[in-house]
Amino acid sequence: MLTVKHITSRVNGRELLSDVSAEFAAGKLHLITGPNGAGKTTLIKILARLLKPTCGSVEYDGEDVAAANELMLARRRAVLSQAVEIAFPLNVREVIMMGRYPHFGGQPGPVDERIVEDVMEMFEVAEFAARNYQTLSGGERQRVNFARVLAQLQRSHDDGPHQCRYLFLDEPLTFLDIRHQIDFMKKIRAFADSTDVVTIGVVHDLNLAARFADQILILNEGRIVAGGSPSEVLTAESILNVFGVEPRFVENGESWPHMIFE
Amino acid sequence: MTSARLSSTTLLIGLAVIMLAALAASIRFGAIDFTIRDILTAIGSLVPGSPEATLDQRIFLELRLPRTILCLFVGASLGVGGTLMQALFRNPIVEPGLVGTSSGAAFGSAMFFVLGGVFNFGSGLFALPFAACIGGVISTYLVFLLARSRENGRASIVMLLLTGLAINALFMSAIGFLSYIARDPQARSITFWSLGTLSGANWTAVKIVSASAIGGTLLALRYAKQLNALMIGEEEATYLGVNVNRLKWIILSINVVIVAVATAFTGVIGFVGLIVPHILRMTRGADNRFLIVGSAIVGATLLSFADLVARVSLRPAELPIGIVTSAVGVPVFLFLLRRSNYVY
Numbered sequence: 001m002l003t004v005k006h007i008t009s010r011v012n013g014r015e016l017l018s019d020v021s022a023e024f025a026a027g028k029l030h031l032i033t034g035p036n037g038a039g040k041t042t043l044i045k046i047l048a049r050l051l052k053p054t055c056g057s058v059e060y061d062g063e064d065v066a067a068a069n070e071l072m073l074a075r076r077r078a079v080l081s082q083a084v085e086i087a088f089p090l091n092v093r094e095v096i097m098m099g100r101y102p103h104f105g106g107q108p109g110p111v112d113e114r115i116v117e118d119v120m121e122m123f124e125v126a127e128f129a130a131r132n133y134q135t136l137s138g139g140e141r142q143r144v145n146f147a148r149v150l151a152q153l154q155r156s157h158d159d160g161p162h163q164c165r166y167l168f169l170d171e172p173l174t175f176l177d178i179r180h181q182i183d184f185m186k187k188i189r190a191f192a193d194s195t196d197v198v199t200i201g202v203v204h205d206l207n208l209a210a211r212f213a214d215q216i217l218i219l220n221e222g223r224i225v226a227g228g229s230p231s232e233v234l235t236a237e238s239i240l241n242v243f244g245v246e247p248r249f250v251e252n253g254e255s256w257p258h259m260i261f262e
Numbered sequence: 263m264t265s266a267r268l269s270s271t272t273l274l275i276g277l278a279v280i281m282l283a284a285l286a287a288s289i290r291f292g293a294i295d296f297t298i299r300d301i302l303t304a305i306g307s308l309v310p311g312s313p314e315a316t317l318d319q320r321i322f323l324e325l326r327l328p329r330t331i332l333c334l335f336v337g338a339s340l341g342v343g344g345t346l347m348q349a350l351f352r353n354p355i356v357e358p359g360l361v362g363t364s365s366g367a368a369f370g371s372a373m374f375f376v377l378g379g380v381f382n383f384g385s386g387l388f389a390l391p392f393a394a395c396i397g398g399v400i401s402t403y404l405v406f407l408l409a410r411s412r413e414n415g416r417a418s419i420v421m422l423l424l425t426g427l428a429i430n431a432l433f434m435s436a437i438g439f440l441s442y443i444a445r446d447p448q449a450r451s452i453t454f455w456s457l458g459t460l461s462g463a464n465w466t467a468v469k470i471v472s473a474s475a476i477g478g479t480l481l482a483l484r485y486a487k488q489l490n491a492l493m494i495g496e497e498e499a500t501y502l503g504v505n506v507n508r509l510k511w512i513i514l515s516i517n518v519v520i521v522a523v524a525t526a527f528t529g530v531i532g533f534v535g536l537i538v539p540h541i542l543r544m545t546r547g548a549d550n551r552f553l554i555v556g557s558a559i560v561g562a563t564l565l566s567f568a569d570l571v572a573r574v575s576l577r578p579a580e581l582p583i584g585i586v587t588s589a590v591g592v593p594v595f596l597f598l599l600r601r602s603n604y605v606y
Contacts, residue, residue: 050500074503084494087352088548094490101491102503152502 001026002047002166002198007056009042009222016042017053018222024215026164029192030200031209034219035243040202041170043219047200048079048168061164074102077166078152082174084145086133092144093129096120099151115154119147123187139180142172146187153197167191169201173208181205185212206247210234210256218242230256270552273545277559281334284566288330292573293580296322329463332527333569334562335475336460337534339524341561342479344535345542345553346517349489350510351422354543355598357535358521361426362401364530365433367522368455370397372437376444391470391523397433398522402514405429458531458584460569467527478520479558485512486550493548531584533591534561534568540598 002024009017017039024030032040045051047058049065058065065073078099086095096119100112108116120126123143128136133144153165169188173181189212192199203209209216210230218226218233220242226233234257239247247259290296296304296318304319306312315323343358358364374393408429409421434456441452454462488509491499496506521535542556565583568590572581 048501050497070505071503074501077501079498079501081495081498084498086494087354088493089543090493090548094547094549095494098491098494098502101487 001061001164002200003059003062004047005057005059007043007046007053007058009039009046009051010054016222017046020056020219020222020224022217022224022227024198024200026196026198027192028199028214029189029212030198030215030217031203031213032200032217032219033203033206033209038219039222040219044079044168044170044200044202048077048166049073050079060166071102074152075155076153076163077168078149079168079170080146080149080172082171083138084141089132089134091130092125092133092136093120095133095144096125096148096151099148102152103156109156111156115151119151119154122150123147138175139177142176142180142184146172146184150191165195165197167197167199169199169203171202171204173203173205181208188212206234206239206259210258211254234259270546270549274552274555274559277556277563281559281563281566284563284570285330285334288333288566288570289326291570292326293578294318294321296326324465325463328465328468329460329569330566332463332468332471333460333566335468335471336524336528336531337562337565338479338558339471339475339520339561340531340534340565341538341557341559342475342482342554343517343521344537344561345539345550345557346482346489346513347535348539349492349550349553350513350517352493352495353422354540355536355595356422357533358517359430359530359532359535361422362405362429362433363398363518363521364525364532365430365437366401366404367394367398367518367525368530369401369433369437369440370394370522371526372440372455373397376440388470391474391526394522394526395519398518398525401429401433402518453582455529456584457582458529458587459572459580459582460528461580462527471524471527474520474523475558478516479554482513482516482554483551485509486554489513489550490548493550529582529584531565531587533587533595534565536598537591537594538564540594 004020004022004024007017007020008015020039020043032043034040042051046053049058049068052066060068060076093116096116097108097112099119100108100115104112117126120129123146125140125143125147128140133141136144149167153167173184176184185208188199188201191197192214203213213230215228216226216230216233217224218238225242226238234247236247236249239245239259245261247261250258250260252258289301290298300318301322304315304322307315307319308323340358343363344356347356347358347361348354370393371390374390405422405425409418409425411418411421437455438452441455453459488499488504491502491504492506492509499506499509525531538557538561539553541560542553546552546556565587568586569583572583572586575581
């Protein structure tokens with residue numbers, strides 16, 4: 001369980017987030033959407049403790065995250081970013097092994113090796129494990145980064161007491177084509193279903209959000225304006241108010257709404 | 263992974279053997295060539311009760327031997343410094359000489375030599391390296407402060423190179439001024455500081471430079487894994503549990519100390535720190551654990567060869583070693599600059 005209490009974020013006198021409070025349950029996929037400049041990325045970065053809020057607090061399992069030890073935090077919190085650029089020739093396996101860095105001291109142990117093999121299998125990157133990351137396409141790179149992030153969240157035996165884990169997705173679909181977008185959302189959905197991880201992501205495509213999210217939060221001008229299940233939140237009225245475009249809902253025979261924008 | 267680790271260990275051992283060969287060649291040849299017998303008898307003369315050392319033997323023990331050993335540690339310092347700077351700024355064309363560390367350190371040392379006598383400070387053993395460190399810190403800090411973008415705080419490579427150029431010019435002209443006003447015979451010439459030479463080597467220099475090179479390399483190795491994480495970006499490294507600000511300060515400090523201490527005794531020797539990490543990355547990728555150890559060894563090797571060339575090419579006179587390293591380094595630098603596809 002992740003709890004956000006009255007977060008306000010001010011940068012150079014501009015208020016990016018205003019008194020945001022929310023709760024995110026474990027084992028669910030929470031997607032945040034909203035227009036450009038609404039504060040989505042700022043919120044994700046504050047939740048992941050990359051940025052500090054001006055006031056308010058973020059609690060992981062009821063504990064204020066501001067006090068957490070860096071390494072301990074890295075063992076239970078991972079972030080998948082938009083794109084990762086590397087200026088040096090690193091091979092895919094080395095990049096994925098970085099996900100295990102918070103878990104081992106000097107050299108990776110057999111558990112770390114096994115976890116890396118597993119996630120490479122899961123994301124079908126094992127066949128180019130020895131390739132230079134710089135030579136990969138955008139879709140391949142994102143698969144590698146996703147594999148790295150999941151490797152980071154895998155527990156080792158010596159991690160101590162069972163603690164909730166957190167996965168943040170900071171617009172990971174931005175540079176992917178439509179097939180990879182759907183493929184990625186399916187993998188994220190499957191991951192959220194199979195674990196007790198709190199998964200919180202920022203997504204721009206409302207139809208993807210409607211199809212895959214358990215909970216949707218709409219952020220506008222630094223405030224949460226709607227929160228709930230896709231069909232509760234994505235209404236013609238709320239979308240017109242927030243995005244300024246009018247959706248037409250299409251019957252798709254599924255439980256989630258599908259929209260067309262004119 | 264096991265085989266890869268094995269191969270980099272084997273590679274490092276191979277490189278160490280080449281380094282010893284360079285050391286052996288560097289010990290034997292120069293203004294005077296020594297045979298292996300000469301070398302052994304010279305070392306034998308150190309044993310109490312043996313006959314007084316001859317002139318040649320004293321030349322070997324007091325000039326040649328400290329010079330070749332100093333050369334190893336200076337080369338190692340510059341190689342490791344280059345690796346650290348490149349890892350820290352995630353940019354493969356940065357090196358200590360380009361971002362002002364070396365010229366600042368040279369300025370600090372020049373200040374020490376010219377003004378030290380006047381104000382009567384710094385008679386102690388560590389006064390010179392300390393002065394060099396202060397100069398190195400000031401110039402490096404200036405470059406990064408001035409090169410930083412106002413928007414996101416990141417230093418782009420164009421800004422780094424241009425700012426480095428300006429700061430280098432500033433400190434070099436300051437050194438020129440100091441050499442010009444200096445009347446003291448102790449004040450060394452501007453050529454020494456700007457072109458670099460190992461001709462001033464002595465055992466004191468060996469002691470100080472070896473301590474900083476070994477200490478700095480071992481300390482840097484402890485942060486190799488964090489530097490690896492930094493390769494995928496500052497934010498990503500933070501997510502992996504690295505305190506990026508702390509890491510930056512530690513690595514910058516190690517770099518300034520090892521490069522400044524080396525520069526204090528040899529003047530500015532450019533491009534070693536640029537080339538060495540590149541040669542290594544071509545062999546076994548960019549893992550900093552391998553790069554740090556490797557760049558100490560390869561830096562030592564390259565500088566030994568460069569010093570050998572500097573000593574034998576114009577016998578009995580010698581070239582400043584900086585001319586040799588620049589002659590090799592500048593083309594490599596230009597090649598890298600043209601090949602790297604930086605958008606900024």
